[in-house]
Amino acid sequence: MQWETVIGLEVHVQLATQSKIFSGASTAFGAEPNAQASAIDLAMPGMLPVLNEGAVRMAVQFGLAVNANIAHRSVFDRKNYFYADLPKGYQISQMYHPIVGKGEVSVNLSDGSERTIGIEHAHLEEDAGKSLHEDFQGQSGIDLNRAGTPLLEIVSEPDMRSAEEAAAYLRKIHAIVTYLGISDGDMSQGSMRCDCNVSVRPKGQTAFGTRSEIKNVNSFRFVEKAINSEVERQIELIEDGGQVEQETRLYDADRDETRSMRTKEFANDYRYFPDPDLLPVEIDDDYIDTIRDGLPELPDAKQARFVTEYGLNADEAGPLVQSQALADYFEQVAGGSGDARQAANWIMGELARLMNQNEVAIQDCPVSADSLATLILRVQDGTISGKLAKQVFEALWNGDGSPDEIIEKQGLKQVSDSGEIEALVDQVLADNQAMVDDYLGEEVAKKQKKKFNALVGQVMKASQGKANPAQVNEILQKRLDTKG
Amino acid sequence: MHTSTLSELAQALEAGETTSEALTRETLERIQAHDGRYNSFITVAEERALEQARAADQARADGRAGPLTGIPFAHKDIFCTEDLRTTCGSRMLENFAPPYNATVAQKLDDAGAVCVGKANMDEFAMGSSNETSYFGPVTNPWGDGLVPGGSSGGSAAAVAARLVPAATATDTGGSIRQPAALCGLTGLKPTYGRISRYGIIAFASSLDQAGTLTRDARDAALMLNTMAGFDPRDSTSLDREVPDYSASLENDLSGLRIGLPKEYFSDDLSPEMAEQVRNAVREYEKLGATVKEISLPHSHLAVAAYYVIAPAEASANLSRFDGVRYGHRCENPQDLNDLYLRSRSEGFGEEVKRRILVGTYALSAGFFDAYYLKAQKVRRLIQQDFTDAFSEVDLIMGPTSPSPAFAQGDKTDDPITMYLEDIFTIASNLAGLPAMSIPGGMVNNLPVGLQIIGNYFDEARMLNAAHRFQKVTDWHEKVAPNSV
Structure with a gap:
């Protein structure tokens, strides 16, 4: 039988506000446990939440970036459940009236095709703290530094049909939030986390299969792997005459498999109701327009501009706009060298190879955009051959000096006499x-x-x-x- | 001095006839000597009070005294007071000393008022007789074995016994007005949002409002002048100018339009009670007011709606008392669930548990629409009733409670009978309207409360009406036989 995969993602993005969503405590990462938990974060008696306007602004920025409806009135609800790292015994979230309504993003796939993925809604909520189960001899430690950190939960439609699409969608969301500067998008620090809803159905069937939810997948690569292994599991299960259960699963990267965390019978009744401590968030068109006017150029627009302005094709421009920093780097090299194609070739070739190999982000790349531009110029003006340019580039990466110094020192000047x-x-x-x-x-x-x-x-x-x-x-x- | 009202004490202090330290010492001694009879205090703050008193005397010497400087008073034990035990009448918080002040406590501190202790109350403000307190019931100075009303029973008993001239209190469904009625006091619950809820241990956030218990309206005005005002730490407090409530006390009442809701004079009210209330209203006619019958057609739904909404909010508000960070924790918990189960089972009393269960049920999947949402609809209908009424009248008057003070133990076996104690007071909480109770007559030698409900932010008019009434009547000067 031919199977079709159906995937929807819930992406939690930590917003880059200075202070928490409902308290004045700092959101900085890495402080001593509980050093950044105020009386409000600790849910001391009589403490009340006060909404951080910065979080609202960021949510609206995101909504506008994905062409979504912005709710003029959104409401915070209490999501009730007991857990040791949830001090109030409820999480403040937006269940019934989220701030961002329906929107969409487009993603490019490796076969050159483009897909549009719907966003069902996005809502604001607060993060919980962390339970630490090691180092406490049979007890658990609680760190509430993260409690109250603002999150934007972005819920997609079940529009994705492969793990590749899911990863591309996640990359697009990552690009958008980092372009907007509303999140550092650092998945290793938990600034972006992803729950994957996965189901399979016989090709041609319109009804969805029973889905499982893979919780807290924390890298692009793992999203792809976790979905593929879950799809495989579900198909095998059904083909062996079994049934997929609606449940929450965890992805074990070491074993490359998902395993059951809790089934539907143990699902909580969260008893959502409007939080009476907070007023509905009322937003007018002026507020939205002001934010719209201040939006930066976003990945899709930048890609289109790279095609028209620099003569690249869409496939070349796509990878360059994945991050604002990379796009900026490209523009600087292209401008400095006057040769956009060479700039793109170098960046997606040698530079990407060394960055991957050394796990370095563009922000920390040892080759400055100016140096790379100079190097391209030296090839152009015949100072060095294209072949030796690679040698110069590696020396630049190793910090051996400026391009001209390296060419001089290593005697690489082209002989034209x-x-x-x-x-x-x-x-x-x-x-x-x-x-x-x-x-x-x-x-x-x-x-x-x-x-x-x-x-x-x-x-x-x-x-x-x-x-x-x-x-x-x-x-x-x-x-x-x-x-x- | 203990027979003096707050205003009289303020004058004596101003005239140099006494000092705050002397007043405070006398107050502390009288509490020490006599409170065994009423059990109106949970905690007496001797050292702290004397320190505040000396600071108040110093402030006066420095010319920095205001009307409340040096005045001894009691806080209901629901207001968080920095480093002073705040129990909310519960075993759960038996040893809890908050590291912060409620905004109300801070404002009174800043005004130089002297908090001599924390007044007894129904556990988490849930009760109408002050019999649910973990620290024992409070006895009404109007007769041994009589309840003072609740939940602010300790505050009311302490003022009626003449231990303090004034006390703070809170009112969620009548918890200021009903004890005021049963103890022969002036009790004021301002408009929802008039006084900050920050640092007040929450019962039902959309209904809770702080206020005062005093001997007369003049004292209530002085207290309100200090307690009212916008607080950025409470999102539901309203940013609106605070008038000088003392300035309009003497205004002429001619032309004042008073409405008597026919629903408040039904079978729920004994003929004797009704007669007292009607007599009181007749005084207003003599003062130039016009009186007409009005209708609040949804009154009969108020108690039912209240007992869905208040427990629903309470069920979430009380989740933070989980034995993890503060408050009662059971011995040797086996695991997290055991910690929750036993800490909460041991820490909460029966009435609190009942309301948590009722509220949890009302919010549960499958019941939410039928209970919570329906109750919210009823709430809007009740608000609309009042809006309609206030298009015809300036103030609404009626009884505060269906009967005068009743015997301890009378209603403890039947929660519904107890809930009906608030049948006349609950609607103004649901609507968020200001309301007060003033002594308006006597039945069987026990005080009868006259309730005055005003339009939003119309406290000045209410206090004016109450004060003018108190100038021509002496119900508020009746002294409880068991006072000292």
Whole structure:
């Protein structure tokens, strides 16, 4: 049987406000446990929440970025459940009237196609604290620093049909929130977390299959892997005559499998009701318009501009706009060198390779955009050959100095002095009489060309790569012509 | 001095006839000597009070005294007082000393008032007879074995016994007005949002409002002048100017339009009670007011709606008392669930548990619409009743309670009978309207309360009407036989 996968994602984005969503405590990461928990975060008796306007503004920014309806009136609800790291015994969230309504984003897939993924809604809520189960000899520690950190929960429609689409969607959300500057998007620190709702159904069937929810997947790669392994599990289960249960599952990256966390029977009744401590959030068109006017250029618009302004094609521009920092880097290199295609090639080639290899983000890249631009210029003006440029780039990565210093120090300057090259050519011809004879005796043009190139290679080798290839070609051709 | 009202004490202090330290010492001694009879205090703050008194005397010497400087008073034990035990009448908070002041406590501190202790109350303000307190019942100075009303029974008994001239209190469904009626006092519950709820241990957030218990309206005005005002830490407090409530006390009442809701004079009210209330209203006619019958057609739904909404909010508000961070914790919990179960079972009394269960039920999946949402609809109808009424009249008057003070134990076996104690007071909480109770007659030698309900933020008019009535009647000067 042919199976179709149906995926919806719930993405929790930690908003980059200075203070918490309902208290004045700092949201900075990494403080001593409970050093950033105020009386409000601790849910001391009589404490009341006061909404941080910054969180509202950020939610609206996101809503506008995904062309969503912004609710003029949204309401905070209490989601009731007991847990040790949930001090109030309820989480303040938005169940019935979220601040961001229906919207959409488009994603590019590896086969070149584009898909539009619907956003069902996005709502504001507060994060819980953390339970620490190690180091307490059979007891648990509670750290409430994170309690009350503002989250934007972005709920997609069940529009994705493959793990690849899900990962692309997540990357797009990541790009949008980081472009907007409303989150640092750092998945390793939990600034972005993802719950994946996954089900399968026979191809052609319109009704959804029973879904499972994989909780708290914390990297793009794991989202793809977790979904693939869950899809495999569900299909196997059904094909073996079983049924998928509606349940919450956890992804174990070490074993590359999901396992059951809790089934539906143990699901909580959260007893949502409007929080009487908070007034409904009323937003007028002026507020929304002001935010709209202040929005930065977003990934899709930037990609389109890179195509028209720099002559790149969409596939080349796509990866460059994945992060604002990378896009900025590209624009600086393209501007400095005057050669956007070369800039794109370098960034997506050598630079991407070294960044991946060394797990370095563009912000921490040791090769400045100006250096890379200079390097491209040096190839353009013939100072160095394209081949040696890679060597210079690696030296730049290693922090060996500016491009010109490296070229000078390592003696990589291209030899363009025709006298010098003539001498080299003559030497090579003298040393490789057999190859010369071979060339001269060849009748088939194509084969002769090959033999010619082998001689060029010998000259380049003799020059340690520094000879200007065009000149070598020209001089060599002339010499061989006179012999023939 | 103990026979003096707050205003008279303020004059004596101003005239240098006494000092705050002397007044405070006398107050503390009288509490020490006599409160065994009433049990109106849970905690007496001797050292702290004397320190405040000396500071008040110093302030006066420095010319920094206001009307409340140096006046001893009691806080209902629901107001958080910095480093002073705040129990809310519960075993749960038997040893809880908050590290912060409620806004009301801070304002009274700043005004130089001297808090001599924390008044007894029904546990978490749930009760109408002050019999649910973990710290024992309070006895009404009007007769041994009589309840003072609740939940602010300790505040009322302490003022009626003439231990203090004034006390703070809170009113969620009548908890200021009903004890005022039963103890022969002036009790004021202002408009919802007039006084900050910050630092007041929450019972039902959309209904709770702080207010005062005093001997007369003049004293209530002085207290309200200090307690009222916008607080950025309470999102439901209203940013509206606070008038000088003392300034309009003497205004002429001619032309005042008074409405008597016919629903408040039904079978729920004994003929003797009704007669006393009608007599009181007749005094107003003599003062130039016009009286007409009005209708509040949804009155009969108020108690039912209240007993859905208040417990629903309470069920969430009381979740924070989980034995994790503060408050009662059971011995040797086996696991988290056991910790919750036993800490809460041991820490809460029967009435609190009943309301948590009722509220939890009303919010549960499958019942939410039928109970909570329906109750909210009723609430809007009740609000509309009042809006309609206030288009015809300036003040609404009627009884405060269906009967005068009743015997301890009379209603404890039947929660519904107890809930009906608030049949006339609950509607103004649901509507958020200001309301007060003033002594308006006597039945069987026990005080009868006259309730005055005003339009939103019309406290000045209410106090004016109450004061003018008190100038021509002496019900408020009747002294409880068991007072000292």
